[in-house]
Amino acid sequence: MTPQQPPFGAGSNRRDFMRNGFSSLALVCTFAAQSSLKGAEITRSTAPTSAGRRFKAATPFTPFSRDLPIPPTLSPVSTRQGVDVYAMDIQEGLTEILPGFETPIYGYEGIYPGPTIRARKGRPTIVRQTNKLSFDSNVHLHGGYVPSAHDGHPMDVILPGKSFDYTYPNDQDAAYLWYHDHAHGRTAHTLYYGLVGSYLLSDDREEELGLPTDPEFDIPLTIADHAFNKDGSFRYSENVDLGFRGDTILVNGAVSPRMAVKRRLYRLRLLNASNARSYTLKLGNGRTLLQVASDGGLLEQPVLRSTVLIHPAERIELLVDFRGFRPGSEIVLQNIDGESAGTRNVLRFDVERGGGAEEFKVPRGRMRTIEKLPAPNASRRWDLSLATASGVQWRIADRGYDPERIDVRPRLGTSELWQWHNPSNRIHPMHLHGMLFRIVERSSGVIHPADRSWKDTVGVLAGETVTVQPWFVPYTGRYVFHCHALEHGDKAMMLQLEVER
Incomplete structure (x- = not known):
């Protein structure tokens, strides 16, 4: 049994799962009312009968009944001249999410989520991705400073049976990056079915601060x-x-x-x-x-x-x-x-009991100094809207995605003011590839202190206007910006920029 290949339907072509022992149970995706939450503690409610308790214990949606899985950390296949080289297969897999069932997925190394890569600033990595699926795929390192040829642009795909070596310079501050499929028109399906993984980039600063970096913590x-x-x-x-x-x-x-x-x-x-x-x-x-x-x-x-x-x-x-x-x-x-x-x-x-001597510490005061941006040399307004004249399509500035069109050409090293204006009644998490931005203003109120540092995605609320200041560094080339509500991005809510010298 595998997930249906794109284009997907609501269901899948599936094997007979009678052997799972739950064949007579019509799965309704809600939790059993086994516990009620009251503050920090769980106050266990009393079931009316022992039969009721047995039923509730049997449901695969009972909360807090399974230990948290930790994705494995991927090991390099080689290390040469200060570069860590990894190999990963994009493939179908089966995983046990519900007790007694095997759920078909697409997964990096056939698991969901994919393995974690732990990289270090100043030490490049190469990740050889081999596409063992029957349709095109690619990999986008979300939040990474990556040359455009290695960004996972929606039109730069890996054909079935082929491989591509993604080179990541890791020349940026420590951050939680993640990787996922970005082949155009199917990300809502492929990410849902499992093509996501974590990429943790560390540096000296976070270690000087005493932040936990041991994978156990x-x-x-x-x-x-x-x-x-x-x-x-x-x-x-x-x-x-x-x-x-x-x-x-x-x-x-x-x-x-x-x-x-x-x-x-x-x-x-x-x-x-x-x-x-x-x-x-x-x-x-x-x-x-x-x-x-x-x-x-x-x-x-x-x-x-x-x-x-x-x-x-x-x-x-x-x-x-x-x-x-x-x-x-x-x-x-x-x-x-x-x-x-x-x-x-x-x-x-x-x-649990124990813990030993604490080797990490809670940082106090300033953790870093945010770089000062150059003064913006242009202002742009991007209206976010839904068009229904010729089929449902989300748009940015009344334009849908066209891979043959460049919508904006900023110059390397400059910054601009971008105004995301959302008159729709949906939230649009707007994401910019290959570079970061700062939030300048929100029409809904004051910018939260936690949103005043570098960002690559910002949620633009219904009826809200959010002004951001992107900094077009460090690479030239073609990138995209889009809504990360995946069905919106797949249905054309994406434009293209090219950073020029």
Whole structure:
């Protein structure tokens, strides 16, 4: 059984899963009402009968019943002249997301999420990607300073059976980057079916600050909403207007898992890999979260937050100190915007005894100095709208994507003011390839302190205008900018720029 090849339908061609033992269970993608959340603690409700308890224990959507999976760290196949070389296959796979079921996916190395690459500033990497799928694919290093030929432009694809060596200079500050498929017209499907992975770039500065970098305490968390067919396969239905919305949250490919933590400091790197859903995250009992980084790396100073809003494709890095919790404590991370238990419960932290001597520390005061941008030499307004005259199509400045057209030609080293104007009633997370920007103004109010550092994606709310200042460095060449609500980007909400000398 494999996911259906693009173009996808709502279902898949699937093998008979009678052997899974759940064949008589019509899977409804909601959690059992096994526990109610009350602050930081879980207050277990009493089931009316033992039979009821057994039924609830059997449902594959029971929250916090599975340990958090940690994607493996990929090892180089060779290291030569200061360059780390990796090899990865883009292929079909089967993974157990629901107990007793095998869910077909597309995956880097056949797993979901793909393996984590841990790279270092100033030490280039080459990643040889071999496409073992039956259709075109490619790989975009999201947030990376990458030459245009290696950016994963939507039209630069790897044919089935072929390979491409992506070269990443890693000449930028430490940041949580991620890689994903970007072949035009099918990203909503291929990312949903599993083609995402983490790329963690480190540098001396974050180590000087004492931030956790040991993989045991530095954890990437890929959050995405999904839905399931009754045989355990992913269910997808295209919604060009709203974007796909699932009824079950997965973290690293597990339904609302639990994470055993020691009484010490953890660095949690959150990626919203959902097609279109935004999350407002809150730690149980109103406990605060300390944000230290966003898309483009470290913030100038740590920011204490009671809630964290994260739009599709954004990354947020949090420090959570579990030394203040007693062994046996259960602390729940919730999405307070969830419309059901399946989209509210995100992750539970189970505090264990032990922890040992703390080798990491919470940074105080300034963590970095943000570079000063050159004065903008142009201003542009990009209206975000839905056109329905000849089929449903999202547009930027009343234009849909045309790979033969260059929409803007900024000069290398310059900056401009870009105004994203959103009169629509949908959120548009706008992403710029190959370079970063700063948020200058939001019509909806003051810019949050956590959004004042470097960004590559910004959520433009319904009715809002957001002004950003991109800096066109470090490479010349052709790149794209687009909405990262994946169905919007696939349906033409993408334009093309070329940085010139």
